[in-house]
Amino acid sequence: xxxxxxxxxxxxxxxxxxxxxxxxxxxxxxxxxxxxxxxxxxxxxxxxxxxxxxxxxxxxxxxxxxxxxxxxxxxxxxxxxxxxxxxxxxxxxxxxxxxxxxxxxxxxxxxxxxxxxxxxxxxxxxxxxxxxxxxxxxxxxxxxxxxxxxxxxxxxxxxxxxxxxxxxxxxxxxxxxxxxxxxxxxxxxxxxxxxxxxxxxxxxxxxxxxxxxxxxxxxxxxxxxxxxxxxxxxxxxxxxxxxxxxxxxxxxxxxxxxxxxxxxxxxxxxxxxxxxxxxxxxxxxxxxxxxxxxxxxxxxxxxxxxxxxxxxxxxxxxxxxxxxxxxxxxxxxxxxxxxxxxxxxxxxxxxxxxxxxxxxxxxxxxxxxxxxxxxxxxxxxxxxxx
Amino acid sequence: xxxxxxxxxxxxxxxxxxxxxxxxxxxxxxxxxxxxxxxxxxxxxxxxxxxxxxxxxxxxxxxxxxxxxxxxxxxxxxxxxxxxxxxxxxxxxxxxxxxxxxxxxxxxxxxxxxxxxxxxxxxxxxxxxxxxxxxxxxxxxxxxxxxxxxxxxxxxxxxxxxxxxxxxxxxxxxxxxxxxxxxxxxxxxxxxxxxxxxxxxxxxxxxxxxxxxxxxxxxxxxxxxxxxxxxxxxxxxxxxx
Numbered sequence: 001x002x003x004x005x006x007x008x009x010x011x012x013x014x015x016x017x018x019x020x021x022x023x024x025x026x027x028x029x030x031x032x033x034x035x036x037x038x039x040x041x042x043x044x045x046x047x048x049x050x051x052x053x054x055x056x057x058x059x060x061x062x063x064x065x066x067x068x069x070x071x072x073x074x075x076x077x078x079x080x081x082x083x084x085x086x087x088x089x090x091x092x093x094x095x096x097x098x099x100x101x102x103x104x105x106x107x108x109x110x111x112x113x114x115x116x117x118x119x120x121x122x123x124x125x126x127x128x129x130x131x132x133x134x135x136x137x138x139x140x141x142x143x144x145x146x147x148x149x150x151x152x153x154x155x156x157x158x159x160x161x162x163x164x165x166x167x168x169x170x171x172x173x174x175x176x177x178x179x180x181x182x183x184x185x186x187x188x189x190x191x192x193x194x195x196x197x198x199x200x201x202x203x204x205x206x207x208x209x210x211x212x213x214x215x216x217x218x219x220x221x222x223x224x225x226x227x228x229x230x231x232x233x234x235x236x237x238x239x240x241x242x243x244x245x246x247x248x249x250x251x252x253x254x255x256x257x258x259x260x261x262x263x264x265x266x267x268x269x270x271x272x273x274x275x276x277x278x279x280x281x282x283x284x285x286x287x288x289x290x291x292x293x294x295x296x297x298x299x300x301x302x303x304x305x306x307x308x309x310x311x312x313x314x315x316x317x318x319x320x321x322x323x324x325x326x327x328x329x330x331x332x333x334x335x336x337x338x339x340x341x342x343x344x345x346x347x348x349x350x351x352x353x354x355x356x357x358x359x360x361x362x363x364x365x366x367x368x369x370x371x372x373x374x375x376x377x378x379x380x381x382x383x384x385x386x
Numbered sequence: 387x388x389x390x391x392x393x394x395x396x397x398x399x400x401x402x403x404x405x406x407x408x409x410x411x412x413x414x415x416x417x418x419x420x421x422x423x424x425x426x427x428x429x430x431x432x433x434x435x436x437x438x439x440x441x442x443x444x445x446x447x448x449x450x451x452x453x454x455x456x457x458x459x460x461x462x463x464x465x466x467x468x469x470x471x472x473x474x475x476x477x478x479x480x481x482x483x484x485x486x487x488x489x490x491x492x493x494x495x496x497x498x499x500x501x502x503x504x505x506x507x508x509x510x511x512x513x514x515x516x517x518x519x520x521x522x523x524x525x526x527x528x529x530x531x532x533x534x535x536x537x538x539x540x541x542x543x544x545x546x547x548x549x550x551x552x553x554x555x556x557x558x559x560x561x562x563x564x565x566x567x568x569x570x571x572x573x574x575x576x577x578x579x580x581x582x583x584x585x586x587x588x589x590x591x592x593x594x595x596x597x598x599x600x601x602x603x604x605x606x607x608x609x610x611x612x613x614x615x616x617x618x619x620x621x622x623x624x625x626x627x
Contacts, residue, residue, distance in 0.1 A: 189517075247570070256571070263570070267568055
């Protein structure tokens with residue numbers, strides 16, 4: 001496995017990305033016991049935030065350099081190629097989901113029960129549902145991260161030239177975020193309301209990743225210096241938020257007695273438009289992680305971290321696989337959710353994610369080797385990771 | 387006189403305040419105390435002491451159902467049995483497919499005429515099934531709780547049903563979490579129907595999804611009975627001092 005890991009990169013990013021992808025698989029299988037151990041239980045940010053942030057980070061590195069070397073249009077075309085791949089993957093997963101709902105309904109013979117389960121937005125109006133799904137306006141449960149990612153990348157393709165002026169890019173992004181939150185704007189959803197993850201707000205997190213990741217040759221990437229005060233600020237944010245998250249499920253009566261605006265604040269922390277507390281929580285976690293796992297630290301290259309680093313380096317295929325595998329996981333737990341099945345779902349799920357990462361890395365390496373041996377072969381975007 | 391006697395009785399015998407764990411049923415649908423919400427319902431005790439209790443249940447399909455086997459009729463029967471002299475009324479208003487906002491309209495419409503002491507707001511399933519916006523649900527719940535309280539009633543939320551089908555096909559956890567947060571932040575008890583039902587299923591209690599077709603009606607009746615007992619247990623828990 002080690003020889004498939006590209007070690008010239010910042011392995012910390014790959015490591016955390018790999019872990020986030022694993023968490024996404026776990027959190028997409030409700031009833032999975034491991035769900036109680038993922039970071040959404042004790043921080044405001046969950047695996048989705050980590051994934052989007054690190055996607056921006058990887059995108060900033062990969063496409064930023066391409067743009068500087070080959071120009072905006074070339075780089076944007078490459079990003080749009082990714083968008084196309086993701087779109088096809090999303091449509092595929094939509095078909096899988098629809099089939100899963102049909103299978104579950106038949107398998108459990110749920111007639112005369114749960115009649116409010118009008119899962120059948122699809123069954124009621126299949127043609128319209130198809131059109132809306134293709135327009136990304138119909139997003140069944142669990143199929144909301146890919147549409148977010150698709151729109152984020154498309155926006156990135158347009159905004160790329162601003163990469164040359166990171167403060168301007170960040171400023172525009174913050175302004176959009178503020179307007180969107182202030183006026184409550186969102187992309188429309190067919191089933192009512194807006195998107196589950198509002199890309200117009202979430203773009204800020206992606207851009208933060210891009211700006212932190214992008215390093216033009218000869219210049220240092222953006223870095224916050226280490227300071228005890230910043231660290232204290234981070235903890236002053238994370239600890240009360242974490243405590244509140246734990247209280248919500250374990251001692252709600254204490255929460256109700258907290259003085260001041262705490263509880264009202266907590267109630268207003270939305271996921272749809274990335275509440276500032278979620279954004280700040282993720283940035284604080286990043287700051288702390290970046291300090292305690294310094295660049296070049298030994299353990300991200302170590303034995304335990306290796307599978308996650310490998311998965312993190314093959315972000316796109318592993319991400320799609322984790323969504324697709326979560327379908328199987330949910331169907332399996334629907335049949336039986338006791339210890340044996342829990343173990344099987346998690347062991348097989350992890351092994352399958354790892355296998356996808358392994359094959360993808362192996363293929364990418366072979367392809368690069370062939371290319372070096374036969375320079376006449378057409379170039380290919382095998383090194384893209386965003 | 388009767389009211390004073392009742393009040394004294396309440397003070398002395400707190401555990402007996404509400405039914406909910408009759409030994410005959412305990413094996414089938416016992417509700418462990420850690421699945422009950424410790425947040426109090428302050429209007430309950432004075433209402434019972436005064437000899438009058440009105441409970442309004444508002445929600446979607448399960449609140450719409452009628453007949454002796456529904457959980458609200460079972461709840462009324464249980465409470466009346468326990469407090470024979472109490473002037474008790476339990477009313478349910480629901481419509482299949484109603485969102486939180488729609489069931490809130492049903493509830494608020496009944497408030498002035500019925501003047502409930504307690505509103506039991508059953509919701510969250512339709513939102514999860516239709517992948518509706520989470521924050522909109524949270525906002526509606528928060529606003530609704532404030533308005534119901536302003537109209538003079540305690541509120542408790544009743545969360546989603548547990549079903550393997552629902553869990554596999556809807557992002558149920560996100561919506562349960564959102565309801566949990568609102569309930570905790572507003573200081574109203576959350577009746578954890580989802581956790582209760584899962585607990586019963588895991589302990590050989592009623593399991594609609596595994597019941598043979600011929601036993602469905604009986605299983606549903608048993609489930610509703612369990613649910614009524616659990617609600618009563620929650621009421622007792624929230625009325626204790």
